[in-house]
Amino acid sequence: MTIRGNWDIESDVVIVGYGGAGAVAAITASDCGARVTVLEKMPAGGGNTRVSGGGFFNTTGMGWTTYVEALCFGATEKEVIEEFVRNAMKNKDWIKEIGGQVEPTLHLQVSYPGPAPKASFPQLPGWEFMEKCSVKMVDTEAKAERLWKLLSGNVERRPIKVLTGAPARRLITNEKDEVVGVMAEKDGQKIYVKAGKAVILTCGGFEYDEGLKRDFLPCKPFFAFGNPGNTGDGIRMAQKVGAGLWHMPVTSAQLGFKAPEYESAFIIRFFTDRFIYVNRDARRFVDETKIEVHSIAWVTSVFDSQRFRYLHIPTYAIFDETARRKAPLNPGNSGFNRTLYKWSSDNSAEIGKGWITKGRTLAELARKISVDEATLEKTIAKFNESCRIGRDGEFGRSREALTAIDAPPYYAIELWPCLINTQGGPRRDKEARVLDAEGIPIPRLYSAGELGSIWGFAYQGSGNNGESLVFGRIAGRNAAAEESWD
Ligand SMILES: Cc1cc2nc3c(=O)[nH]c(=O)nc-3n(C[C@H](O)[C@H](O)[C@H](O)COP(=O)(O)OP(=O)(O)OC[C@H]3O[C@@H](n4cnc5c(N)ncnc54)[C@H](O)[C@@H]3O)c2cc1C
Known part of the structure; x- marks a missing residue:
């Protein structure tokens, strides 16, 4: 021009x-x-x-x-x-x-x-x-x-x-x-x-x-x-x-939660090790505690050409009652939603909104998030056994980060790759x-x-x-x- x-x-x-x-x-x-x-x-x-x-x-x-x-x-x-x-x-x-x-x-x-x-x-x-x-x-x-x-x-x-x-x-x-x-x-x-x-x-x-x-x-x-x-x-x-x-x-990106009511996503962070990530097959796929915090794209870009879908999108974080009470999943100190929404300290408001899904049992939780019940139960049982013996044979999560997910009710939050920035x-x-x-x-x-x-x-x-x-x-x-x- x-x-x-x-x-x-x-x-x-x-x-x-x-x-x-x-x-x-x-x-x-x-x-x-x-x-x-x-x-x-x-x-x-x-x-x-x-x-x-x-x-x-x-x-x-x-x-x-x-x-x-x-x-x-x-x-x-x-x-x-x-x-x-x-x-x-x-x-x-x-x-x-x-x-x-x-x-x-x-x-x-x-x-x-x-x-x-x-x-x-x-x-x-x-x-x-x-x-x-x-x-x-x-x-x-x-x-x-x-x-x-x-x-x-x-x-x-x-x-x-x-x-x-x-x-x-x-x-x-x-x-x-x-x-x-x-x-x-x-x-x-x-x-x-x-x-x-x-x-x-x-x-x-x-x-x-x-x-x-x-x-x-x-x-x-x-x-x-x-x-x-x-x-x-x-x-x-x-x-x-x-x-x-x-x-x-x-990208600089990590997993976050996207509520339909908000244009921007919420950063999700666990202040306890009582959580795992599972994919749509209800299986773990990574050492959840060692993902470099800006580098989620390397994890979530795995594409299954047979089933023609991203293997780990969305991801579900699965956690228990102790984790739920520990701290808000959104720390509230950064992100565009910082001044728009205050996440409740025990995550109860977000359960009420349906942002976090609750199940009295793992089977009920699996049904609600539409993943296979038996697989989710098996995944958690295997993780809890790793915690008991102090060794994560699957993904090498460190002994210090191995606490069993065993305090019902159980919870899931759906997570997506979210840009910190391009x-x-x-x-x-x-x-x-x-x-x-x-x-x-x-x-x-x-x-x-x-x-x-x-x-x-x-x-x-x-x-x-x-x-x-x-x-x-x-x-x-x-x-x-x-x-x-x-
Ligand atoms: C949640 C979060 C946490 C982060 N934490 C860190 C951190 O701790 N450390 C770090 O180094 N980086 C961090 N980043 C990344 C970093 O903040 C950004 O990359 C950096 O601020 C970019 O600065 P900028 O000036 O290039 O862009 P911005 O600060 O985004 O500014 C660009 C501006 O341009 C405006 N604009 C767009 N289009 C037009 C147009 N057509 N005309 C006029 N104006 C326009 C936008 O509205 C915006 O105000 C974080 C980012 C986010 C979202």
Whole structure:
């Protein structure tokens, strides 16, 4: 789309998407002297960043490059990874520079609260060059809320124009194919925003775009925990000006519960080991306590070509009365539903709603969730026997995580693969420039954050917020340094 004159808003740098990456880019570009306009589609900013776990990483040495290279499995150029790691060494300092206090955060790497490994993949060399942090809390507020308050507070203190309820629709190019502005909508009207220097796309992933999920993700369906505004708009806008894509099938995802009444799914976590996962054949299929917490797609993408269905979708978590009373299955500290619904402390309200199924016996539970009664009874009997002898011969669950499921009544909750976020999007280089299908930078177009993140295969927890901090700064700096096109 091209336009001459008639701009509604004039700025040097236009940022599309007001989440973490957008805020970091805006602060940086503004501090470099650029006039900045931020466009946000939703009524308020924050995106996934605001409903995340709030963790970000800081690297402590270039040794982390080896680890990230292994995680990316050849899908991200070494020079991009090196730039990422080098800049991530300044994440903590940058948060302090803008007025935040930083504290170390414990790693949550598996969905069960046993002894947690120190990194998502500690079997790979180089993981130790990373520290996981969050913005220090002064009260009980969610960590991500604190991160967002710090970022948005800094945006508000600068001369940055933020338009909410203003979805960007198209990138505007000139006769030299440079990106010179954005067409957006505000109050039902088209508005044209000039970017004298550059546009930065920070509008998140495609967690809520059914078409892109269907085309690119490794299993179906895929629900999502985060911001419903993340519908892959940045991918389509970038494609229209020639962008190449990368990392489209890569997800950060775990099992969750999807209630029909809510657009987003609920994170489900057990604070006891008295649970197992079974599939539709009522059989266990995994060590439930060792699934890396962002990597469920590797488990749920197993497809049975004979019966033509995903073997483990949906999954049923089976647990007993002791587990039911132990803690709410939804911890309530992250996810878009965080402020919309409070899960009851003993899960009783959710039983009442039919979200959790109850059976006086295992046979009754099996009937209610439509799995084979005898198989479910056998599966639980076998698991309980493993608990008795202290050895899980089937899946190697550790002795410390083997407590029998033997206190009736019994319960089941249906779980689905749910996106924490997607990683795919427009390909970017180490300068945060968006590259075209041949790897050539598209003039004056940058990106940051989970929209085409560097994570090319596997993901290290706290790596997306960490990336927003890194590429938000790189994109903001480089966009502001462009010569004006007019
Ligand atoms: C439950 C949960 C827990 C998580 N925990 C962690 C964690 O602890 N650590 C970590 O590193 N990562 C975590 N993540 C992932 C991380 O939060 C995200 O990947 C990161 O916040 C992405 O930042 P972003 O700025 O790229 O995108 P977002 O923060 O999602 O911001 C994108 C913004 O763009 C807006 N937008 C979309 N389309 C348009 C358009 N057309 N025009 C204008 N605006 C548009 C969206 O509404 C949104 O506000 C978590 C995610 C979730 C959902």
